[in-house]
Amino acid sequence: MDLTLSDEQKLIRQAVERFIRNDYSFDARKKIIGAEPGYSTAHWQTFAELGWLGVPLPEAHGGFGGALADLLQVVEPFGAGMVVEPYLPSVILAGTAIAEGGSEAQQAELLPAIADGTLIAALAHGERQSRFNPHDVQTSARREGDAYLLDGQKTVVPGAPWAQKFIVSARTAGERFDAEGIGLFVVDADAAGLQVDSYRTADGARAGNVTLQQVRVPASAALGDPAAGLTALTAALDLGLAAACGEALGAMQAVYQRTLDYVKTRKQFDVPIGSFQVIQHRLVDMFTAVESSRSMLTMLAVRFADPQERARALTATKVHLGQNARYVAQQAVQLHGGIGMTEELDIGHYFRRLTLFCLAFGSTDEQLETYAAEHI
Amino acid sequence: MNVDFSPAELEFQQQVRQWFADNLPADLKRKNELGKMPSRDELVAWQRKLNEQGWLAPGWPEEHGGPGWTATQRYIFDLERARAGAPIGLSMGIVMLGPVLMAFGTPEQKQTYLPRILSCDDWWCQGYSEPGSGSDLASLKTSAVPDGDSYVVNGSKIWTTYAHYANRMFCLVRTSNEGKKQAGISFLLIDMDTPGLEVRPIISIDGEHHLNEVFFTDVRVPKANLVGQEGQGWTIAKYLLTHERTTIAGVADSKVNLGILKAMAAENQSNGKPMLEDPRIRRRIAQVEIDLLALEWTNLRTLAATAAGKAPGPESSNLKLAGTAVQQAITELMVEIAGPWAWPWQTGDYVGPPELAHAVERYNFARAATIYGGSDEVQKNVLAKMMLGLK
Numbered sequence A: 001m002d003l004t005l006s007d008e009q010k011l012i013r014q015a016v017e018r019f020i021r022n023d024y025s026f027d028a029r030k031k032i033i034g035a036e037p038g039y040s041t042a043h044w045q046t047f048a049e050l051g052w053l054g055v056p057l058p059e060a061h062g063g064f065g066g067a068l069a070d071l072l073q074v075v076e077p078f079g080a081g082m083v084v085e086p087y088l089p090s091v092i093l094a095g096t097a098i099a100e101g102g103s104e105a106q107q108a109e110l111l112p113a114i115a116d117g118t119l120i121a122a123l124a125h126g127e128r129q130s131r132f133n134p135h136d137v138q139t140s141a142r143r144e145g146d147a148y149l150l151d152g153q154k155t156v157v158p159g160a161p162w163a164q165k166f167i168v169s170a171r172t173a174g175e176r177f178d179a180e181g182i183g184l185f186v187v188d189a190d191a192a193g194l195q196v197d198s199y200r201t202a203d204g205a206r207a208g209n210v211t212l213q214q215v216r217v218p219a220s221a222a223l224g225d226p227a228a229g230l231t232a233l234t235a236a237l238d239l240g241l242a243a244a245c246g247e248a249l250g251a252m253q254a255v256y257q258r259t260l261d262y263v264k265t266r267k268q269f270d271v272p273i274g275s276f277q278v279i280q281h282r283l284v285d286m287f288t289a290v291e292s293s294r295s296m297l298t299m300l301a302v303r304f305a306d307p308q309e310r311a312r313a314l315t316a317t318k319v320h321l322g323q324n325a326r327y328v329a330q331q332a333v334q335l336h337g338g339i340g341m342t343e344e345l346d347i348g349h350y351f352r353r354l355t356l357f358c359l360a361f362g363s364t365d366e367q368l369e370t371y372a373a374e375h376i
Numbered sequence B: 001m002n003v004d005f006s007p008a009e010l011e012f013q014q015q016v017r018q019w020f021a022d023n024l025p026a027d028l029k030r031k032n033e034l035g036k037m038p039s040r041d042e043l044v045a046w047q048r049k050l051n052e053q054g055w056l057a058p059g060w061p062e063e064h065g066g067p068g069w070t071a072t073q074r075y076i077f078d079l080e081r082a083r084a085g086a087p088i089g090l091s092m093g094i095v096m097l098g099p100v101l102m103a104f105g106t107p108e109q110k111q112t113y114l115p116r117i118l119s120c121d122d123w124w125c126q127g128y129s130e131p132g133s134g135s136d137l138a139s140l141k142t143s144a145v146p147d148g149d150s151y152v153v154n155g156s157k158i159w160t161t162y163a164h165y166a167n168r169m170f171c172l173v174r175t176s177n178e179g180k181k182q183a184g185i186s187f188l189l190i191d192m193d194t195p196g197l198e199v200r201p202i203i204s205i206d207g208e209h210h211l212n213e214v215f216f217t218d219v220r221v222p223k224a225n226l227v228g229q230e231g232q233g234w235t236i237a238k239y240l241l242t243h244e245r246t247t248i249a250g251v252a253d254s255k256v257n258l259g260i261l262k263a264m265a266a267e268n269q270s271n272g273k274p275m276l277e278d279p280r281i282r283r284r285i286a287q288v289e290i291d292l293l294a295l296e297w298t299n300l301r302t303l304a305a306t307a308a309g310k311a312p313g314p315e316s317s318n319l320k321l322a323g324t325a326v327q328q329a330i331t332e333l334m335v336e337i338a339g340p341w342a343w344p345w346q347t348g349d350y351v352g353p354p355e356l357a358h359a360v361e362r363y364n365f366a367r368a369a370t371i372y373g374g375s376d377e378v379q380k381n382v383l384a385k386m387m388l389g390l391k
């Protein structure tokens, strides 16, 4: 048994950590999110040059073919820095959908561009009524000669304002909740009939609603079988959730550490508040929450590649991290008192990011329900 | 044992309900339901309307322009106020300063300030907390040094809610460094437009501007603005803390917010069905509803004891603890219902269902409820000491 990181993994982790420390301070991040376009194109270029954008992508198409354990070395420090650049939307979600669903030609066209940073893509699968269920697709793709006509609306698409291409899930056949009959289509952001309504998100990034009205794409825009896109979509969402858990762990670790530092220095009643036993126990509980989350993520990294184990391991990890992220985030604010409630300090930003994590890809509670229904 | 309202109380309830139905502006009600803060002008206009009816200050006696209600009437009024969808209104002048002036103010202070609170010509803010003095309020450092017929005030206050709307502040200042630190604190009324006073905004994690920092540089305050005696500030502040306890648990608003939560769950779908039909969601709502029921009855027991003449004591800490836990649980469930609609940060037009738009902001701001007005931890310290005798 060996759960230590390989030398390569250590190197990449150190590089990402160094970047966060030197170039992605809370103040630097504030400047990025306060200005247009809302992410740093220079940082994106750096990510490309250092090879981070290729980590999970196939070797044959400009990537490194990394496993989840490799990817975690990138996303954990990203979570600690609350990186807003569209790594998850473009590299992980869109990248995986293309790698899993696309033909050789489609992969060759799109993946190297994602890996070298010239293409930002976004996965547009959610809909107004769908919550987190990828089967619930009402957007339609109607065949017309050698083209498809797409109609519908995709909502809360992370990275949408920055995307040049969307991977859109749309129904080519079947009824609203059917697993069959869902296709994935590559659609240019500037296609006629496509409109993006952009907004900021509670965690400082940006997203948008993508409206498709009679958007015409060639039949070759379908990623693989236009009636069986769900497999690739699920693979993308699986890796997305695993990466989101990695980010959350990074954020939890960071906000726990800051809270620990704070209770050692903040004085009330002439003593550090960390000298009160109730506060000490709270910090111990936060520490345990982070450590236990790390254990789950280690489990996930080991089990993820096993198709028999993946779903169960992933659901369990989300439940556990969701519960612990909620606790750590809430206590971090509570123990900071008034200052924890401010936009000025990073604590509240971690709080918001972790709040969204708890919901992402299905809330903690929904995932617990799934586990109960499918895995015991 | 019964908790039935008397016929007279029931009639009162009907009267209040009708008045709100006839007078509450629809857009103010809508904002309140969505969890949006009304503007200063909207609030002032609304409070003036309440005052015309004589109902702005439910806790005040008739001699000072209040309705002279019993504790039970106040409880009923608050229930109906929340039920109608009306905002709570500004507590600083009405709930906090008013009773202090009635108990400790000079005749001139009462004459000058009480009517102006009712007419909303004055908007008061509370200047207690300082950067170094939060839970340990008695360590406050902002100093007031006598000079002729004035005090000269130096220092700073923080977390001052709506200082940017206020024209006056009631403030705890240090007038002496001798003896126990509590004994050197005085209660001072300060005009916000006095030279040397500066207000700076603090944006909170719901993205709103409620909070401020207030800086004092040689601010001259007439000695006539001292309330009570020099060194009596701590006693006055503590008097305030145990004064108005019938509404601290927030039962009325939590009931209404629970209703809003159910409506959210009914109107929004998961897997093609209203979320309110989902057993998982129903269980979680049931849990909060039961906690709220227990809280309501704790509140009623306190109310009954007060009606029987018992002075309110540390059980208010208990009500605050349980009340804020319910408030936070409700907003947490709102976020759960919102699901993906928790992502958009609402700055302009709604990009999703409006009723879900402010769920995250509500949740974010509700975290403050266990911090302000004595944090959870401090309330528990109080209970351990005062109720349980643990030292």
Ligand SMILES: Cc1cc2nc3c(=O)[nH]c(=O)nc-3n(C[C@H](O)[C@H](O)[C@H](O)COP(=O)(O)OP(=O)(O)OC[C@H]3O[C@@H](n4cnc5c(N)ncnc54)[C@H](O)[C@@H]3O)c2cc1C
Pocket (backbone or CB within 6 Å): A266, A268, A269, A273, A276, A278, A279, A334, A335, A336, A337, A338, A339, A341, B125, B126, B127, B128, B129, B131, B133, B134, B135, B136, B158, B159, B160, B161, B211, B368, B371, B372, B373, B374, B375, B376, B377, B378, B381
């Ligand atoms: C939204 C909001 C509105 C506010 N409005 C006003 C206002 O209008 N006017 C005003 O004067 N103030 C206001 N406050 C300030 C509020 O009263 C203080 O935030 C509060 O007293 C806590 O002080 P602090 O923020 O300095 O936290 P600290 O006192 O530094 O507390 C930090 C943490 O330590 C814990 N702690 C402290 N002492 C102990 C102890 N002995 N045992 C165990 N744990 C302890 C606290 O519970 C908290 O978790 C407001 C605050 C907020 C958040």
